[in-house]
Amino acid sequence: MASNPAPRWQRLEHDERRRQILVVARRLFSERSYAAVSTSDIAREAGVARGLLHHYFGTKRELYLEVVRALVRMPSNPVPLPSGGGLEVVIGESVDRWLEMLERNRGTWLAAVGAQGLGRDVEVEAILDQAREQAVDRLIEAVEPYEAAATSDELRAVLRAWSGLAESASLEWLHRDRLSREQVNTLLVQSFLVLVRDVLPVVEATGRALTT
Amino acid sequence: MASNPAPRWQRLEHDERRRQILVVARRLFSERSYAAVSTSDIAREAGVARGLLHHYFGTKRELYLEVVRALVRMPSNPVPLPSGGGLEVVIGESVDRWLEMLERNRGTWLAAVGAQGLGRDVEVEAILDQAREQAVDRLIEAVEPYEAAATSDELRAVLRAWSGLAESASLEWLHRDRLSREQVNTLLVQSFLVLVRDVLPVVEATGRALTT
């Protein structure tokens, strides 16, 4: 009468198990630093053997990079959508949607962007950089219809600079509480318009003046 | 005829040995990531036993934090000096001196600021944050004589946002080579003036409009 011996562990589909481990890893890596999270911690909280992590991700570092990639799929900079209206309206809507996203994913975003540390990690840097560069691509698409100036290195650079301003300003809102959401919105939109319309031409002129 | 047996190792003064180890650690931590540098590496290159590191710094992490503190003594943001002339002149000189410093310490600065990664490290974050906050303090002192607006949370926040812009713009120069040094200078000075004179009042008005 030996009834079916209850399975000691459940066998999941590849992608499902993988996703489950990633969820736990993402949570732990957001809570503590890379070094402070051991693969044993992740395995324990995920309810699996430690060796399974290596089966799915190879090394701890690759698991970590996978988490970073997942986090980065959440936009790290304002990304405009095609829309009617003037440049001010387009940017205003983009910034607003971005701030909305930040408010909802506050903890995760702070973990991804709010922490800066010494110790160059070229791979993580590359992942974040690529995401930011894509955000700038979208911004350029949005700006192009309104600005006579052709796409230039200077435009890209100024938009990257503005992205840096956007991240810092958002930290002032979410982390230091020196600005309200509405104030961040105002700051981002106003500075964007001023940078593109007024400052960018001067920067481009500076370049030309030196090369001629 | 046994001559004086050559000492197997030299005994240095506390601070001197400490400094020597710090120099090696700083170099290695600037070259590779925290995890990729072992205490054995540092000890070997410094020509001392590994145990000595722990004698001087306790743990690897504390040694690392000490390196960060040393790096941060190099300003991470433009810091104005008291000077005659209008606001534009003061900021122009500050930015210029800061860019000069960047050009000279290119590698070190890129290692300290140019790398952003996931993995909150609250202590490192605190050290860098404190340095940036001090830079903003100096900026506020510089701005005060020229602006009627009293020191406010909004002013601090806008200056922090501008600092973010400054770091991003500098990366566009040093790392991505999309801007020349002169263009970064122009971008920083122009955006500073515009932010403080034109955008800041709007941001402050946004705050008031909502609290009343």
Add this chain to the structure above:
DNA sequence: AAACCCTATTGGCACTCTGCCAACTTTGGT
């Protein structure tokens, strides 16, 4: 000049963590 003391410095032990792999178990198909 020899003995002496202070402390800088070393070397090794214990522990944790990572990477890897062979063996085992579950599960769906035949």
Add this chain to the structure above:
DNA sequence: ACCAAAGTTGGCAGAGTGCCAATAGGGTTT
């Protein structure tokens, strides 16, 4: 019910860190 494929486990080897007792410079004292 058997079998094969794939998911999962457990343990071993190597590396790294933290710690501490023992050793050995080098200036000071006698």
